Amino acid sequence: MAWSARSGRVADAAGLASAQPTAAADAKPAREDELRQLREQVAAMQAQIAASGRRDGNAAATMSPDQARRLAEQERQQHAAYLAKLQSSFQLEPTDPRWSAATSARLLDSLQRDDALRGAARDIECRSSSCRVELTLDAAGAVSKQLPLWSLQLADALPRSVAQSVVRPNGERALVLYLLGPQPAAPAQAR
Numbered sequence: 001m002a003w004s005a006r007s008g009r010v011a012d013a014a015g016l017a018s019a020q021p022t023a024a025a026d027a028k029p030a031r032e033d034e035l036r037q038l039r040e041q042v043a044a045m046q047a048q049i050a051a052s053g054r055r056d057g058n059a060a061a062t063m064s065p066d067q068a069r070r071l072a073e074q075e076r077q078q079h080a081a082y083l084a085k086l087q088s089s090f091q092l093e094p095t096d097p098r099w100s101a102a103t104s105a106r107l108l109d110s111l112q113r114d115d116a117l118r119g120a121a122r123d124i125e126c127r128s129s130s131c132r133v134e135l136t137l138d139a140a141g142a143v144s145k146q147l148p149l150w151s152l153q154l155a156d157a158l159p160r161s162v163a164q165s166v167v168r169p170n171g172e173r174a175l176v177l178y179l180l181g182p183q184p185a186a187p188a189q190a191r
Contacts, residue, residue, distance in 0.1 A: 082162075083162070083164050086162055086178055087178075090127065090130055090132055090178060093127040093128055093129070093130060094127065094128050095126075095127050095128060096127070096128035096129075099126070099128055099129070100126040100127060100128070101126075103126045103131060103157060103158070104124050104125075104126045104131070106154070106157070107124050107126070107131060107133060107154070107179075108121070108124060110150060110153050110154065111124075111150075114146060114150055116138075116142040116143055116145070116146040117135065117143060117146055117147075117150060119136075120135040120136050120137075120138070120143045121133060121134070121135055122134045122135065122136055122174065129180070129181035130158075130178060130179060130180045130181060131158060131177075131178075131179045132176065132177070132178055132179075133176070133177045133179060134174055134175070134176050134177075135147075135174060135175045135177065136172055136173075136174050137172075137173040137174060137175055143175070144175070147163075147175075147177075151179075154179065157181065158179035158180060158181055159180075159181075159182055160179070160180040160181075160182075160183070161177055161178065161179050161180065162177070162178045162180070163175050163176070163177050163178075164176045164177075164178075
């Protein structure tokens, strides 16, 4: 007795030999039916994706190139305004000498321990709850690749960050990071 994986039946050796052509003939319609079902599933999934794009207000899929450029420019301007406000807030933030010294030392130490970031830091400045770090970007992208892991080391004290890509007057590309402390808790409202 033997078991045939194709037919899923048990047969003796003589029966197995004669059952093989039948199993192959039975398998072709089954494959065609399975292929038809898969095609129907793919078509249904494509319809779901298209419908969810319309429901979610995915305007980018239906807008003209001019509309897309205007939207991208509007978003760029909003981001630039946000960065300008962040820079201003940082400059106006008072300095806490103890926090600033301890946090600056921690940042410098963490940068010095990382091979990719060791020579990249050009400026580190900490205030009372935020820091500004300027890093020179390398052509190989090692600095950019290492930043997420590096920032995780600081997540307890500086859990939020915002990055701004800049080009220095000498043509060097740099990244200005604003590392921000936890957001203060919202004041409790009187009842």
